[in-house]
Amino acid sequence: MLEDNLSDFSVSYWDSHYGQSKPGWDMGSVSPPIREYIDQLQNKKLRILVPGAGRGWEVKYLFEQGFENTFLLDFSKNAIEQFRLLCPQFPDSNIINDDFFTHNSHYDLVLEQTFFSSLIPGRRINYVQKMHQLLKPDGKLCGLLFNHKFENTEPPFGDTVDIYERLFRNYFQFEHFEIAYNSIKPRAGREIFFLLKKIDL
Template sequence: MNSSLLDGNYWDDRYKNKETGWDIGYASPAIVSYTEESIAKNARILIPGCGNAHEAKALLDKGFSQITLLDIAPSLVEKVSEEFAVSPDVQVICQDFFQHQGQYDYIIEQTFFCALHPSLRTSYVRQMLTLLKPHGILIGLLFKREFAQQGPPFGGNQEEYQQLFQSEFDILQLIDSSNSIPQRQGNELFIELQKKAAV
């Protein structure tokens, strides 16, 4: 699919029609485990392509206090905004990821990268660098498989991701996920990528 067609209207229609096969209905165990063990509760966290924001709900329950949610689908953002209306620790924004401005300690990747056309992957890396503070970290899950149908989702492999990220990030982890959900077991890589220090 042409990258220009994957716009807010496209994703809004997917949510309105409940065509959300990527939504597992709860926060990814791999992401929840990492956040509990490695992220300070006052860290500034961005979740782009937040969808129904299951990860944000889990973070909020665990006491995290600076969470920004970003999605391009207007009706979805309206729904999520209502759900978090009484939560001052969560900000919900309807915006294209590539237009977003801010500075974050951590960015959480959960089925956002795979929703973008592969032609946008270099731009994804550049925008992540812009949004992360010095030594900031991008963590989450990427698919370790290709898909038979035309995407989204769009897949990939470990070697491809290594090439994509290694010039701008220190790759702390790019490994098989040990606690993926059952239906994705063996098909996901866990990433922990730290923005390189400016030379």
């Protein structure tokens, strides 16, 4: 399979996508299923990470709703520069310009929005293990995954429900894992909304 021979996409690859125009994956606003999940969170003190946040629509929304312990992580300086323009009040101390795989901290919640699909399939198990490591006991990973493959040699990379279940089940308990009913039109029926709780290993 084509995907098996891929190597990681570099910072410069991602930087080059944050030019004048909006990158293809960028929805220009918070994703509705994630917005709905955020809206039912009661505890505004949660320590929340959004990795591979790009221009940071989810981060901006969380911040505007009063979740002040929200952290944006992206290794692309250009993405972060654009986020700063979109959300100038967001504290610099909560912006992490780093590689997800070397980041060390602990969070109550991590939100996933097209970051998983930006990674080559060979990195997925590292993603799952890193998410597990970054979460506090009983911490949760929530977000969206494409429910199908793409025939391409660059991101996005999707997969099937079966593959995802096998990937996460040794590290997370599945609280919710269903096709989202409130995706934006172009992604309708193609996104799984998931909520996974860290298993104590």
